[in-house]
Amino acid sequence: MAFEQIIYSVADGVATITLNRPEKLNAFTGKMMSEMIEAFDMTDADDNVKAVIVTGSGRAFCAGADLSEGAKTFDYDALGVGRGGGGSPTRADGTTDYSHHAVRDGGGRLTLRIFESLKPVIGAINGAAVGIGVTMQLAMDIRIASEAARFGFVFARRGIVPEAASSWFLPRIVGISQALEWCYSGRVFGAEEALAGRLVSRVVAPDQLLAEANALAREIADNCAPVSVSLTRQMMWRMLGADHPMEAHKIDSRAIWARGRQADAKEGVVSFLEKRPAKYPDTVSKNMPDFFPWWDERHYK
Structure with a gap:
């Protein structure tokens, strides 16, 4: 472009x-x-x-x-x-x-x-x-x-x-x-x-x-799972407007549950135990958890 x-x-x-x-x-x-x-x-x-x-x-x-x-x-x-x-x-x-x-x-x-x-x-x-x-x-x-x-x-x-x-x-x-x-x-x-x-x-x-x-x-880029970084970015920014920590707990729980079942989490643990760099297979375009995006759509009216 x-x-x-x-x-x-x-x-x-x-x-x-x-x-x-x-x-x-x-x-x-x-x-x-x-x-x-x-x-x-x-x-x-x-x-x-x-x-x-x-x-x-x-x-x-x-x-x-x-x-x-x-x-x-x-x-x-x-x-x-x-x-x-x-x-x-x-x-x-x-x-x-x-x-x-x-x-x-x-x-x-x-x-x-x-x-x-x-x-x-x-x-x-x-x-x-x-x-x-x-x-x-x-x-x-x-x-x-x-x-x-x-x-x-x-x-x-x-x-x-x-x-x-x-x-x-x-x-x-x-x-x-x-x-x-x-x-x-x-x-x-x-x-x-x-x-x-x-x-x-x-x-x-x-x-x-x-x-x-x-x-x-x-x-x-070299050390972190892209899907985890992407989720973390949205979790942190969007929780700035939350009125109670329970809102963060809800999203944290969904994210840990969903990510724990994905290939990145397995690779993150195994690579650590094997003392080698991780090669995360999940991608932002295809492997964001099924609850994402969890917020309501907001449009300029």
Whole structure:
């Protein structure tokens, strides 16, 4: 698949999605959104992919939304954009149909797709990451930052509000007080503050960033059962909204019961006893347990 605003590659079980508008600091566009969603469709469908890395080309990760439309940048109706498609949500009487598909935030469409990923996602944050450049990371499982990375939830300084479902993700990752401080102030901060605030898991030298991300991805790809990793990802994320640990117990019990009967569990035990690397036969495309997905389908209405 040939993309225009991202680069997609797969090597040794690891897919890398690189935002690729370096001359524009990888500023986010509707086309980039669509291409990234398509790339995650590809990683889900490819059993050779065991983990996904997302990074940026050049000196930025993503400098936020493309502001080339000036004052109209965020007025999608005036632009005639309707990023979700399907025409204008403005009714004949001038009121807005907020349930209209075109009202949907493009960043949110991307983060929800990343949230649904069947493969673990690692963000390798190489440089400036502000606006959607930082909120798209929140649905990624692990974020590793270069010492050159800078972050900013700058929405209030642009007269808008946090998007990309970040009001759900960010407080769960860093806590409500830290989330509000960064969003109220809209200031840009460095990698060490991001580490102290638990936004990223580690900070490394710029020339070590991709090596560090790939080493982590390789550890997952080389040693772990893909179906187990996929289930674990969904179990952990979806239990963030559970109102009682019994909900986790229900899913844990189903998963242990189902996986214990599959070939991966037998291979995991036997390979350990025989002191050899495991060769897991089950695949995400064919061998997810019969109770998966266990959650209700949720669609934008």
